Amino acid sequence: xxxxxxxxxxxxxxxxxxxxxxxxxxxxxxxxxxxxxxxxxxxxxxxxxxxxxxxxxxxxxxxxxxxxxxxxxxxxxxxxxxxxxxxxxxxxxxxxxxxxxxxxxxxxxxxxxxxxxxxxxxxxxxxxxxxxxxxxxxxxxxxxxxxxxxxxxxxxxxxxxxxxxxxxxxxxxxxxxxxxxxxxxxxxxxxxxxxxxxxxxxxxxxxxxxxxxxxxxxxxxxxxxxxxxxxxxxxxxxxxxxxxxxxxxxxxxxxxxxxxxxxxxxx
Numbered sequence: 001x002x003x004x005x006x007x008x009x010x011x012x013x014x015x016x017x018x019x020x021x022x023x024x025x026x027x028x029x030x031x032x033x034x035x036x037x038x039x040x041x042x043x044x045x046x047x048x049x050x051x052x053x054x055x056x057x058x059x060x061x062x063x064x065x066x067x068x069x070x071x072x073x074x075x076x077x078x079x080x081x082x083x084x085x086x087x088x089x090x091x092x093x094x095x096x097x098x099x100x101x102x103x104x105x106x107x108x109x110x111x112x113x114x115x116x117x118x119x120x121x122x123x124x125x126x127x128x129x130x131x132x133x134x135x136x137x138x139x140x141x142x143x144x145x146x147x148x149x150x151x152x153x154x155x156x157x158x159x160x161x162x163x164x165x166x167x168x169x170x171x172x173x174x175x176x177x178x179x180x181x182x183x184x185x186x187x188x189x190x191x192x193x194x195x196x197x198x199x200x201x202x203x204x205x206x207x208x209x210x211x212x213x214x215x216x217x218x219x220x221x222x223x224x225x226x227x228x229x230x231x232x233x234x235x236x237x238x239x240x241x242x243x244x245x246x247x248x249x250x251x252x253x254x255x256x257x258x259x260x261x262x263x264x265x266x267x
Contacts, residue, residue: 002053004046006068009093011086013077014070018061018090019046021053029056030123031096032267033087033114035107036060037128038194039187041067043179044104048252051260061090063110065190067183078193080106080201084113097121100267104128104252105225106198108218112208113201119213124267126217129225130232130241131198132206137228138199145195160184167223169248176250209235216240217266221247 002021009016019042032052034045042060052058063083065071072078087110091099100123103111108127115122133141148156164180184191209216209232216239220229233241242262244251252259 001050004049004053008068009090011064011069011089012082013064013072015068016061016064016070016086016090017068018042018059019049020057020059020094021049022057023054027056030098030100031057031059031091031094032100032102032263033091033096034058034060035083035087035101035103035110035114036063036066037105037107038198039066039191040104040180040183041069041186043067043183045102045252048256048259051256052263055264057096059090059094059096061087063087063194065187065193067186071188071190075190075193075196078190079197080109080113080204081117083110083194083197084117087114088118098123101125102127102263102267105131106194109198109201109205112205112212115212115214116204116208122214124215124217125212126219126263126267128219128221129223130205130209130218130229131202131225132228132231132235133199133202134228138202141195142199145192147189147192150189157181157185167249169222169250169254170246171254172248172250176253180250206235209239210237213238215266217242219244219247219262221245221249221251223249 004021041062045060049058062069098121101111111125164177218241221244
C-alpha cells in the first residue's frame with residue numbers, strides 16, 4: 001500500500017486540503033484526481049488511494065467547506081464550477097497539467113466541469129453514478145437533503161446515522177459507517193451546500209455527457225441512483241455504463257483492489 005499524505009494549497013476562499021499518494025518510481029500515467037460526493041471529503045478515497053498510489057500519482061482534494069478545506073463565505077458561492085476551480089487550483093499548485101478524473105456522485109458533475117473548462121488537459125474520466133433526475137426525483141432529493149436544524153435531542157445526528165446504516169453496502173463495517181458519519185460532521189452547518197450545488201447543475205451535466213470528447217466510464221453500483229444512471233447510456237458520445245450490482249455504498253473501502261483494477265483498465 002502506498003502511503004497517503006496530506007497537505008494544503010491556497011485557494012479562492014482560504015486553504016484547500018488534499019490527500020496525495022504516489023509510487024516510489026516515476027509513472028508515465030497521468031495523475032488521477034478523485035472527486036468526492038456530498039457531504040463527504042477526500043477521505044472517502046483514502047483506502048483506494050493506497051492501492052492506486054502504487055502505480056500512479058493519485059490526489060483527492062476536499063472541496064471548499066468540506067473536510068479540512070476553508071468554506072466560502074456564502075452559500076451561493078458553493079457551486080459545482082467553484083468546486084472544479086478549487087480542484088484545478090490544487091492541480092496547478094502541484095504542477096499537474098494533464099490529469100485523469102474519478103468522480104463520485106457530486107464528484108461526477110465536478111469531473112465534467114473540470115474537463116469542460118480546460119479542454120485538452122483532462123484524459124479519461126470515470127465516475128460513480130450519474131444523477132440524471134426527473135423533476136419529481138430532483139424535488140424528492142432536495143427535500144430529503146434539506147438541512148436538519150440543530151436541537152438538544154440531536155435529531156440531525158440520529159437521522160444522519162440512521163440513513164448511513166440503512167444504506168450500508170455489502171461488507172461495510174461499523175468502523176466504515178462511523179467514518180462516513182465523521183465526514184458528514186466536518187461539513188458543519190454548511191454540510192448540505194454540496195447537495196444543493198449538485199442539484200442545480202443538472203442541465204450542464206447532461207450537456208457535458210452529450211458533448212465532451214473524453215472517454216467516460218460510469219460505474220453503476222446498487223445505490224439510490226442506480227436506475228437514473230442508466231439514462232446516461234444513450235447520451236454519451238464516447239462512453240459506457242458498467243453495471244456493478246454487487247457493490248453498494250462504501251464499496252471503495254470494501255473492495256479497493258477490485259475497484260483499482262477496474263479503474264486501471266479504463267483510466
